[in-house]
Amino acid sequence: MNNIVGLFRKSRNVLEKGGITPVVEEKMRCPSCKSYETKRAVAKNKMVCPNCGHHYRIGARTRVKALFDRDSFQELFANIATVDPLEFPGYAEKMERGRAVSGETEGVLCGTAAIRRQPCAVFIMEPQFMMGSMGSVVGEKIARLFEYAEENQLPVVGFTASGGARMQEGILSLMQMAKVSGTVGKHGENGGLYITVLTDPTTGGVTASFAMLGDIILSEPKATIGFAGRRVVEQTTKKKLPEDFQSAEFLLQHGFVDVIVPRNEMRQTLERLLRQHGGKGAML
Amino acid sequence: MRAYERLQAARDAERPTARAYIERLFSERTELHGDRKYADDPAVIGGIGLLGEIPVTFIGIERGRNLEERIQCRFGCPMPEGYRKALRLMKQAEKFSRPVICFVDTSGAFCGEDAEERGQGQAIADNLMQMMALKTPIITIVIGEGGSGGALGLSVANRVYMLENAVFSVISPEGCASILWEDAKLAADAAECLHITAEDMTEFGVAEDMIPEDFAHFSRMCESLKERLVLDLKGYSRTPGEKLAEERYQRFRKLGRWAE
Incomplete structure (x- = not known):
């Protein structure tokens, strides 16, 4: 395997851009098992708690590094920029904060890449950018990626992480659900x-569109996946919900997820599946 | 009228529900039931009827006309089986080359444990993708509230009409206000900011046209709506199914605003 550990060891600068700060012995406390581990140990383990397997949310660029063959990722459609079509109060500031926190210009990263030499088109949603919410730009970039993949006969691998459609672009955000679903269908x-x-969290309009349209649907363990938010459901039904409600495991049990794949097995799983589909599109 | 007043009008309990339009517009109706997978959702009604002389499939989100009906159909909030029933009827319409007419009126897809267990998100997603490729004309009329993904699940159409006071929104203004400003009482401001009116929809390209409301003369209003629909369907009658699907796809493909 193109060793990820080696990647992490190699360049501190690259890593820092990706959001992980490997200050060598600084400790972090796992929100799930409460154990203390060094940041380095967690980062080495692809941001999964070495003790209990808790999957930390990771930024899109970090995922690129953890998953794809070195230097294989070529970004696409980075030139598509957000406007504020409704002049929605506070949107410009939220965008600014999203950029500062995530280092990205929008809520999704698109491109082509290879996983153990298997070429694919990829989109990775950025949970740190306005919770990966989908406005016109996110929709347009993903739609173009499917068109690009169709043209170039590439499979698409998509990592979802989103709070849903972005309120600040109103109905235009909602329409992205239909638009992207249409391009998924054509591809x-x-x-x-x-x-x-599916990664944590995948909810709302993204769940109700392209997240649920994969030929094969994988999920990271314990990811929250649902349509309506847990709190909304509790308020509507006045009922206490089971602990595992809307977890990846809950969806698997109810037949909406094919496989739960831990992060450190994702590369080999994707490689295997891509290869078994004939490596369609060896033209990368 | 301000956006919030329109929203109130759209939610008015006295407003005609989908069933009223269906009864006025279509003759020789057979209502069909069930998604063939789990259940029949009373919040989504559908069947076959004649629009003038044209056999069509009609599908509507029904809020209920009295309290008993409203409870039964959860005030017009469909379950996953409602969306699957709609899709079943649409695929059937495609098979027999019947146009599909949808009536949208919902505050949103139902929020509940059972809805999530049965894949509310998956059901809507499937409708979006399948409707986009349907090889028969689809016309959607938003007759009241067009609430988010739950409304979109029946709105992937070749043409969308909005009643004068109908609204279409990504989130309820109450929900938006409570998330953004932690105060649901600011819903009126949120409604304004979200741009939810019929005029907004025609401006964004989300709807083709606006239909004037005249509930005092409801049968007259339906008569003119019928004429409009017949004219639309006659216009589509010579268009091959693939072309209809392609036109629908292009209609949605261009939606959104960005800079390059």
């Missing part, structure tokens, strides 16, 4: 493979 009609990887 699929022409025999294109689409694998979705």
Whole structure:
């Protein structure tokens, strides 16, 4: 395996851009098992708690480094920029904060990459950018990625992480759900493979569109996946919900997820599936 | 009228529900039931009828006309089986080359434990993708509230009409106000900011046209709506199914605003 540990060891600068600060012995406390581990140990383990397996949320660029063959990722559509179509109060400031926190210009990163030499088109949603919410730009970038993949006969691997449609662009955000679903359909009609990887959190309008449309739907363990928010459901039904409600495991049990794949097995799982679909599109 | 007043009008309990339009517009109706997978959702009604002389499939989100009906159909909030029923009827319409007419009126897809267990998100997603490729004309009329993904699940159409006071929104203004400003009482401001009116929809390209309301003369209003629909369907009658699907796809493909 193209060793990820080696990658992490190699360049501190690259890592810092990706959001992980490997100050060598500084400790972090796992929110799940409460154990203390060094940041380095957690980072080495692809931001998964070495003690209990808790998967930390990670930024899109960090995922690129953890998953794809070195230097294989070529970004696409980075030139598509957000406007504020409704002049929504506070939107410009929220965008600014999103940029500062995530280092990205929008809520999704698109491009082409290789996983153990298997080429694919990829989109990775950025949970640190306005909670990966989908406005016009997120929708347009993902739609173009499916068109690009269709043209170039590439499979699409998509990592979802989103609070849903972005309120600040109103109805235009909602319409992205239909738009992207349409491009997913076209890519699929022409025999294109689409694998979705649900990560924490995948909710609202993203769940109700392209997240649930993969030919194969994988999920990271314990990811929250749902349509309506847990709190909204509790308020509506006045009922206490089970602990595992809307977890990846809950969805698996109810038949909406194919496989739960821990982060450190994701690379080999994706490689295997891509290869078994004939490596369609060896033209990367 | 301000956006919030329109929203109030759209939610008015006295406003005609989907069933009223269906009864006025279509003759020789057979209502069909069930998604063939789990259940029949009373919040989504559908069937076959004649629009003038044209056989069509009609589908509507029904809020209920009295309290008993409203409780039964959860005040017009469909379950996953409602969306699956709608899709079943649409695929059936495609098979027999019947146009589909949808009536949208919902505050949103139902929020509940059972809805999540049965895949509310998956059901809507499937409708979006399948409707986009349907090889028969689809016309959607938003007759009241167009609430978020739950409304979109029946709105992937070749043409969308909005009643004069109907609204279409990504989130309820109450929800938006409580998330952004932690105060649901600011819903009126949120409604303004969200741009939810029929005029807004035609401006964004989300709707083709606005239909004047005249509930005092409801049968007259439906008569003119019927004429409009017949004219639309006649216009589509010579268009091949693939072209209809492609036109629908292009209609949605261009939606959104960004800079390059």
